[in-house]
Amino acid sequence: MASEGFDHSKNEIGQPAQSFPSLWGDTFISKNIDTHEVQVKYDESVAPLREEVREMLMAKESKTSTDKIALIDILERLGLSYHFEKEIDEQLELIFRESSASNFKTMEKYDLFNTSLLFRLFRQHGHIIPCGVFDRFMKDTDEDLKSDIKGLLSLYEATGVRIQGENVLEEAITFTTCHLNHLRSEIDPLLRERVSRALLRSIHREVPILVVRYYISIYEKESSSNELIVRFAKLNFNYLQSLYQKELFDLTRWWRDSNMSSKVPYVRDRIVESYVWGVGMNYEPQYSFARTAVAKAVQLIAVLDDTYDTYAPLEDLEIFTQVLQRRKHVPPFEDIVSLGLVTSTLFMLVSASYLIGSATQQHFEWLMSKPQIAVAMAQFCRYANDRATNERESNDGGENLTAVDCYMKQYGVSKEEAMNKFAQLAEDLWMSVNKEWVETVSVPRQFLKPILNFGRLTVACYDKGEDGYTYPERVMIKSQILALFVDPI
Missing domain, CATH: 1.50.10.130 (Terpene synthase, N-terminal domain)
Structure with missing residues (x-):
């Protein structure tokens, strides 16, 4: 993409390049955990607790x-x-x-x-x-x-x-x-x-x-x-945290070995935040491979997103600007909505979350058939993301047209009105997801959960119109990472 001698301190249209380095340094690469030892100790500790809780749950007369x-x-x-x-x-x-x-x-x-x-x-x-x-x-x-x-x-x-x-x-x-x-x-x-x-x-x-x-x-x-349940919960959380720390160790090394931070320094270095999406979609211990696959996919999507949104080649931007000046053309908002099925990344990341032992070709084919629950959630997430990232992607100079821009121009409304409309549309779509959640019976619920959790992650990451992936300190994502992956109970 870059020409020879490209100055990474500026992008190709001469604007200062904004840097988004990792917030975590060596936090997750300083200790490599022996998960086998952790597993043995955990199994010994929780086996009797698990049986007692199972008895509580299945009791016929006392409950x-x-x-x-x-x-x-x-x-x-x-x-x-x-x-x-x-x-x-x-x-x-x-x-x-x-x-x-x-x-x-x-x-x-x-x-x-x-x-x-x-x-x-x-x-x-x-x-x-x-x-x-x-x-x-x-x-x-x-x-x-x-x-x-x-x-x-x-x-x-x-x-x-x-x-x-x-x-x-x-x-x-x-x-x-x-x-x-x-x-x-x-x-x-x-x-x-x-x-x-x-x-x-x-x-x-x-x-x-x-x-x-x-x-x-x-x-x-x-x-x-119940004291027994409290003890079980703490042991279980600390066990999960150990697994997550090991996975983060491997992911951090993978990202560093790729040397992407040097090759494309303008890219948001968010491998840890990307891993939050993997854990959020499948937190249970048996889904380690799926968590890692989702995390890698999210970080690589960020590479593509930042390259195309912020650092497109100068000649492409010049052509695009000329077209806009000549035709004053803004894509119809309906086209933006349709494109949102792809740009929400739901189908890509949910596919990655299906990389588990029980998934079959039938499950992937079901997802690729664009079931209504996935379509509604993808659109919900697109609206939530557009509201949160509009300011960053607008780029002040106006080279990038956002979905909010398209809606404002097509319907002649203010930015505030457009943002409120996006919030309303998102709320309606969440209710559509709720309907499909109870009515979809063609696949096991196990394969619906990542779709629902994708939406939940979007709510958490882009809360109150903030971009928590890019700025994790703004919506408490940073503090939640510390609680999940660093601080034991």
């Missing part, structure tokens, strides 16, 4: 339905659910059959907290349940309901799995947000912390592994916490 759904929720938040996938599915299936057989009338015995929790868990596990189970609560707006903090929080989190047309849940968002904000200052600090985090991002949009570290610190302080 009520509400006890079991609460336990399932705790295990999922603590990152322990992968140990009990079969058992959790069995328990939820039993409760769902009982509820659906009565047309969900049996759920009337549950209070707001448990109704909301069960509704969310059912949908998150692919069970179709009507939103009408909330009608009786939304008609009852007395003071008892308004002061039920845990119930309101559970209902708020249930709204995260809503689909288009569920007016009762749309009303619930407004209702719960208003009262949770009003009561937040009056509740104990531990519950206040949970409410504040949920209002920032509901549990269904959280990246599972990012929840784990946070929730361990919350759960162990709760008066109702």
